[in-house]
Amino acid sequence: MTRIGVITFPGSLDDGDARRAIRLAGGEPVRLWHGDHDLDGVDAIVLPGGFSYGDYLRCGAIAAHSPIMREVVDAAARGVPVLGICNGFQMLTEAHLLPGGLVRNDHGAFVCRDQRLAVESTRTAWTGGFEPGEQIVVPLKNGEGGYLADADTVARLEDEGRVVFRYLETDPNGSVHGIAGVANAAGNVVGLMPHPEHAVEPGFGPDTAAAMRSGVDGLRVFRSALEGVLAA
Amino acid sequence: MPVIVVEVMPKAELLDPQGKAVAGALGRLGKDRFSAVRVGKRFELTVDGPVDEAALADAREVAEALLANGVIEDVVRVSEEVA
Known part of the structure; x- marks a missing residue:
């Protein structure tokens, strides 16, 4: 079975949800620890949400x-x-694996909502299972989710199709060009502010037209990686 | 022991929501002569040994590599704190 590692840092809080999402998507979640120098041979890696080190420094x-x-x-x-x-x-931005940076939401408040997104690129390891331009809804919850990069970097990301997810209906945190997620040039590294791991199981996801809390759009993010590893 | 001070500010062209919130509170104190506030960070690095050019070079290195994120912030000061 394809194994996806989820790294737990001091202050991570969505590592359990990420492991659950991987399991529901059909993969085997593997616990990894920030203090080790060991990826346990996993096929893919998730860095989960939370407040590592209390968000100290940045x-x-x-x-x-x-x-x-x-x-x-x-x-x-x-x-x-x-x-x-x-x-x-x-x-990932602080480690320079992805360009740009995240700053405090422009309106100054923490935002928590079910967020509609456009999947702008399906040429990444984590979005291969979507249709280009497909709309999905997953939860968003952050205080410092405003995506910023200099004008040249933003232009390059747009030109190269590396804007992976874009906010629809509203820009919830002041991100430039409504950017919700980006990829590296090779497409194997993707980062996004919204939480696909919170939309993976009926009864616990965002509301849909069909039923309350039935949204499972996040599942395909993890399935995309699982299918990509099998195809490789 | 000697101290090197590193000061970091959000880039001038970026909106500083924290500074904006503080500026709003100043207005409520009736101090309307202050039209804007920007909030930055000050780091005090205690140095084992003298503050020579090598120590300052190390401080500048960690300022750029860790204390500030060049995408969103500028290092505006790296110098010895004179008591």
Whole structure:
């Protein structure tokens, strides 16, 4: 069975949900620890949401210098799929695996809502199972989720199709171009602020037109990686 | 022991929601001569040994590598704190 590692940092809080999402998607979740230099041979890696190191210094900044991040950087260079969700996205930018940075929401408040997104690129390890331009709804919860990069970087991301997810209906945190998630040039490393791992099981996801809490759009993020590993 | 001070500010062109919130509170104190506030960070690095050029070079290195994120912040000061 395809094994996806979820790294737990001090202050991670969505690592359990990420493991559950991987299991529901048909993979085998593997617990990894930030202080180890060991990825346990996993086929893909998830950096989960939370408040690693209490968001001290900057969100994700201290975690980006954790022992295991050296192995994550090496694995990313080898093409291993890496997904950073929320705090994990912040870590990936701090580790320079993804361009840009995340800053405090422009309106200053924490935001928690079910967020509609456009899947802008299906040429990544984590979105291969979607249709281009498909709309999905997954929960979003952050205080520092405003995506920023300089104008040249934003233009390059747009030109190269590396904006993976874009906010629809509203830009909830002041992100430039409504960017919710981006990929590296190779497409194996993806980071996003919204939480696909919270939309994976009927009864616990966002509301849909069909029924309350029935949204499971996040499941296909994990299935995309599982299918990609099997096809490789 | 000697101390090197590193100061970091959000980039000038970025909105600083924290500073904006503080500026709003100043207005409520009736101090409307202050039209804007920007909030940054100050780090005090205690140095084992003298603050020589090598120590300052190390401080500048950690300022750029860890204390600040060049995408969103600028290092505006790295110098010895004179008591």
